[in-house]
Amino acid sequence: MNDVSRMNGASQHPPHPQRMELSTDQAVENAALAGAAAIQKLVAERNELRTRLASHEQETAAYRALNNELRRRLLLVHQTYVEMAKGVVGDLERFDVALRESAQDAHSTIEAQTHWEEAAPAP
Structure with missing residues (x-):
């Protein structure tokens, strides 16, 4: 057999079971490592979200x-x-009463003075 027929023969035969087993084991191990990394990332994100939530709850409080x-x-x-x-309204009401009383007193004084002048004998 020459090299070409050996190569053709080698490519037609399935790989050795031991090599296939190694690559399958490697794929499973890689998948398990990727899954573990993904879980770790999810746990880290969850913890970060919990921390942010606690911070937001404190801020809200x-x-x-x-x-x-x-x-x-x-x-x-x-x-x-x-x-x-109420105090200002009360003060304004008292001021209004005092102003009315003062105006009434002034009016009464003017009337009395006019009455006295009319009652006084003319010179």
């Missing part, structure tokens, strides 16, 4: 506390404004 504090302060400002407005 802080915003809620701040929001509640701002609402409390706003209600306090509103209550102070209402009390101040």
